[in-house]
Each structure stands twice: as C-alpha cells, then as structure tokens.
Amino acid sequence: MxxxxxxxxxxxxxxxxxTLVTNIAGALSQLGKKVLLVDxxxxxxxxxxxxxxxxxxxxxxxxxxxxxxxxxxxxxxxxFPGIEILPGSYDLWALDLSLGQVPEGRDKLxxxxxxxxxxxxxxxxxxxxxxxGLAEVNALMAANSVIIPVQVGVLPFECLPQVQDMLHGFExxxxxxxxxxxxxxTMFRRxxxxxxxxxxxxxxxxxxxxxxxxxxxxxxxxxxxxxAMAPRLQEPVEYYSGRAKASEEFVKLxxxxxxxxxxxxxxxx
Ligand SMILES: Nc1ncnc2c1ncn2[C@@H]1O[C@H](COP(=O)(O)OP(=O)(O)OP(=O)(O)O)[C@@H](O)[C@H]1O
Ligand SMILES: [Mg+2]
Numbered sequence: 001m002x003x004x005x006x007x008x009x010x011x012x013x014x015x016x017x018x019t020l021v022t023n024i025a026g027a028l029s030q031l032g033k034k035v036l037l038v039d040x041x042x043x044x045x046x047x048x049x050x051x052x053x054x055x056x057x058x059x060x061x062x063x064x065x066x067x068x069x070x071x072x073x074x075x076x077x078x079x080f081p082g083i084e085i086l087p088g089s090y091d092l093w094a095l096d097l098s099l100g101q102v103p104e105g106r107d108k109l110x111x112x113x114x115x116x117x118x119x120x121x122x123x124x125x126x127x128x129x130x131x132x133g134l135a136e137v138n139a140l141m142a143a144n145s146v147i148i149p150v151q152v153g154v155l156p157f158e159c160l161p162q163v164q165d166m167l168h169g170f171e172x173x174x175x176x177x178x179x180x181x182x183x184x185x186t187m188f189r190r191x192x193x194x195x196x197x198x199x200x201x202x203x204x205x206x207x208x209x210x211x212x213x214x215x216x217x218x219x220x221x222x223x224x225x226x227x228a229m230a231p232r233l234q235e236p237v238e239y240y241s242g243r244a245k246a247s248e249e250f251v252k253l254x255x256x257x258x259x260x261x262x263x264x265x266x267x268x269x
Pocket of ligand 1: 012015016018019020041130186188222223224227228229246
C-alpha cells in the first residue's frame, strides 16, 4: 500500500525507536523499496544514523508543518538507495510551543504536509521523542498504524499500559483509531555469559506474547554489537555489516511488517 505511514513510538526512552526506524529503512532499501523518514526528534538520531545533517527548524518537518516551505522542497536524499529523509533539527524541542499557537487545525498539520508526497513512497516512517505532545498528536493523525519496540527489561514492558491509555485517549479526543501494527522485542540477549540478561530476555518475550498474542512480531531483534557500532559510520546495520545477525533479523522483521500492511492486519488494540 503506497504512502502507508508508520509511527514508531513508545513513551519510554532508549528502547530502540530510532534504531528500528533506521534499520527498517535499511532493509527496505535492500528490498528495492522507497522510504521517507520523518525525524521529529530534536536529538536527530535517525538523521544522524542515515548520514544526513540536522537542519535549522524551518527546514525540518517544523517548517513544512508551519507552512514555511513545502515538504517536498525539504526532503533530502541519503547515500542509501531508496532512503529519503526529512531531517531533524536540534530546535525541534520548541515545535510543540509553535504548534500550540496555530489557531485552527493544529493537529492535522503533519498529515496535510505529507499528503501531496506520501504516495511517492512505499512506506513513510515517523520517529519522534518519547513524550505525548502536539508533535506526537500530529504523528498519530498522519499515521496508519503504530509500531512499538519493547526493549528487553522491566520498565519498557511495565510502561506499555500507559502507551495503551494514551492511544485510547487520542482515539477519544480525535475520533480516529490508530491501531498497533505490532510490538517488536528488541535487544534480546542470548549470550550464555550474560545469564541474567538471557533470562530477562526470555521473560520479556514470554510476557509480551502472553499479553498481546499475535500482535507481537515473530521476529525478535537481538542485542548485536554491529547495531550499536553502525552509527559510527552513519549507516543502517544492513549496510554496515550485511553478515551481522541483526541485519538478517531486521530484513525478516521488515518482511513481516510489509505482510501485515498488505494483509490489512492493522486492526489490533
Ligand atoms: N539491537 C540492538 N543491539 C545493540 N544496541 C542497540 C540495539 N538497538 C538499539 N541499540 C542501542 O540502544 C541505544 C538506544 O537506541 P535508540 O536511540 O534507537 O532508542 P530510542 O528509543 O530511539 O531512544 P530515545 O528515546 O532517546 O529517542 C542506542 O545506543 C542504540 O545504538
Ligand atoms: Mg530516538
């Protein structure tokens, strides 16, 4: 489905959102697809990881949403085939304040800005900060569905009911349901030298599958040093090391994501 828009989200920080966005993009690139990344996070991690430069706020998604520039004029190519990006800006922390001053339609500015261009892409991926403000409301208004990465550990799992509450709250106030396309277990540790991490990994995986059943993607993303090192060369891991275990995992996960989108299987909770 062309122009399908996925919001990668979690209220917890550091769970692997930007890494997931970057490496789903890397996999799509290797599968010959075209993807647009929208970096709404003032940390600009996704921008950095695909080798792009942060820009002044008027040239980021902020400028497109505030109608200063057309979105298409701000999109940058990356050196990876098929991956284009609307780069982030270190000044995006103030986006919510600017959006709050827009008198009307402030929740739909991202959807409106994306609408003329999104059909050019097989997938649009949005990365944002771990908060719920006007920027994230805009991301939800623009999105077809949400992917939630769940890093192995206690807090990313315990925080999930808050994410659910927030999505339900959004649904009630905006009369739009944004289904969860799926949950992804990330940073799974198999290394037997790290026995407690391995136990915690299995437990996080089990609890998630007990609670959310088939909404959890079959493919798990392992903790892999190559994933942590790829940003040094500002590359998705598939380009950094095609032989890394995580490269294969991201490609398999991306195939699952595409199959769910194609199968219309995005009516979860
Ligand atoms: N599968 C993995 N293997 C090894 N390291 C990983 C993996 N996934 C993510 N990381 C590392 O974990 C850290 C957090 O990841 P990332 O920045 O993607 O999280 P985030 O949810 O986007 O964080 P934030 O909330 O700050 O935006 C980074 O240093 C990243 O390189
Ligand atoms: Mg991030």
